[in-house]
Amino acid sequence: MIVPPKPKRGKRSPFYWWRRWKSHQYLPVRAGLLARIQNGDFDYPNLFEWAKYEKHYMNDEHDAYRAEYKGWGDIEFTEKWIDIEKRYMKRYNKLFEDACEVEQRHLIGLVDAFFNEFILSKDAIRAIMEEFGGTVEELYHYIEKLQVGVRSDSDAKQLKRLRQKYGL
Secondary structure, three states: OOOOOOOOOOOOOOOOOOOOOOOOOOOOHHHHHHHHHHHHHOOOOOOHHHHHHHHHHHHHHHHHHHHHOOOOOOHHHHHHHHHHHHHHHHHHHHHHHHHHHHHHHHHHHHHHHHHHHOOOHHHHHHHHHOOOOOHHHHHHHHHHHOOOOOOOHHHHHHHEEEHHHOOO
């Protein structure tokens, strides 16, 4: 994995102090679902990678401290070593927590957006998403082809019969 250099200290929000890079700029809902998908609004968040970078930065700082350490005893129990670890692990934990939250929000938002755009139930959309192996844009076009019927159980049964009949 190629780790980018640690960004210099710049203007940061006090609410997101643990983020070193700029966050993704989401399109408004009125832009349309396909435009939002192409913008990457529902993609896997970069925050997971950023969390991995924090561990690399911590190891780099540990290596620099190890090179200049002149004390005796185990270096991993020194106060400075532990402070370095605390700083980076705090940022790592916050990034990972944010990443899980953003990923969950993307998945729920994608199901809701498909539900509002197409005439399929949320359970059917989730089932399609579990089995589908392509990109989000390919998923959009696939669901667009399946768009038939309304959201009631009787129509869902009719849609199932049609799929079996025509091999969809």
